[in-house]
Amino acid sequence: MAVDKNVVTFQVNGSDDDLLRAETLPGADDAVRQAWRLAQEGREIQASDITRVHSTWQPSRMDRVFLAGMFPHAEHTHQFTRPEGTARDEAFDSARDVLQRSADTAVEAEQDGEWLPILHTYDGPLKLYASLPLVSGRLYLGFAKTTVGAGGRVGMSHLLRARFEQMSEDELLELVGEACDNLKRGLVFKVHPDEKKGNLVALERGDGNLCAGSAIMLDDFYENTAARVGSEKVIVGLISPDHIYVAGADSGWVGEIEDWVRTSPDTSGDLVPTVLLIEGPQSMKILAERPTGRAPHH
Secondary structure, eight states, X not given: OOTTSEEEEEEETTEEEEEEEEEEOTTOTTHHHHHHHHHHHHSXXXXXXXXXEEEEEOOXXXXXXXXXXXXXXXXXXXXXXXXXXXXXXXXXXXXXXXXXXXXXXXXXXXXXXXXXXXXXXOSSSOSSBOOEEEETTTEEEEEEEEEEXXXXXXXXXXXXXXXXXXXXXXXXXXXXXXXXXHHHTTOEEEEEXXXXXXXXXXXXXXXXXXXXXXXXXXXXXXXXXHHHHTOSSEEEEEEXXXXXXXXXTTSTTHHXXXXXXXXXXXXXXXXXXXXXXXXXXXXXXXXXXXXXXXXXXX
16 A cells, blocks of 8 residues: 555445546645545545545534534544654655554564464354454454564464355364463463452463463353453453453442443454353354444344
8 A cells, every 4th residue: 555645445335346546646635525525536435324424634613514424423533643744755754664564464474473363343144264253243253363573563474255265164173272272371360359249360371462362262261251340241341352351240349340441442343342241162152342432233
C-alpha cells in the first residue's frame, strides 16, 4: 500500500465483500469528502447504508465534522496519524517503515514461527482467514504461525481459508493439536484470592502472554477454571488477545471484569474485548463487548 495516497474505503451494510474505494491526497483537508464524491460517481449509494469508513490517513478536523454529519452511525477508523505541516515527510517515512516491518515480521513468522490459536470477533465466518466458531455468529477461532522478535515485536502469518478448506481431517487434527500444545506450554493459571470477592484467576504464559486469551478453546479450560474459582458458572474477561481473567459468576469480581472489558485500551483489531459466561464444557455465550467494538450482528 502506498502511503503517499489516502485510500478511503466505505463498507456497505456491514459486508466485507461490498466495499467502495477512492484515492485522494493525504494532505487534503476534505480528503474523505472527495473520496465519497468519487465513490458515488461509480455507484449510487445512500450514506445510511455505509457501516464503516476507513482511511489510510487520519481525517482532518473538517473531515471529522463531515463524517459525523454524513455517516453518524458508521464506524470511523484510520491507519496512520494525520501528517501536519513540515512533519509530513517524516510521517510518510515512518508509515513506510511500519508497513515494511509488518511485511518482514509476517515473513519471519511463516518461516520460523510456531502455530497458535487466534481469536477473532466477526459477524460471520471470516472471509480470508480460516475460522472455526466458538460462539456462532460472533466469536471465531483461527490459527497463525507466530514469532516474537527483538523488543517483543510479534509476527503473525495467518492460516488462510483457502488452505484450510483443502486440508484433510488428519491434517486439521494435527494442526489443532500442535497449536494447542504450543499454547499450553508455559500456561499458568494464577489465582488471586480475596476473602470478600472470591478467587480471581489470571492466565499467563511466556512471550508477554501471547495469545493467552485463546485458552478458552482448550478442552480442559472450563474444568481448570471452575475448580479454581469454586463455581460451576464462570465469567471470563477477554481484555485483549493476551490478557484474560476468570471469576465465579456469583463472585464480587463480575462488575470489575465488565469494567476492564468496557475500558480496554487494546487496539489489536482481531478481537473485540468481550465478557463471556461459561456454564459447562460446551456452553459459552457472550454477555457484553467493549462499546467501541463492532456491534453484534442480529
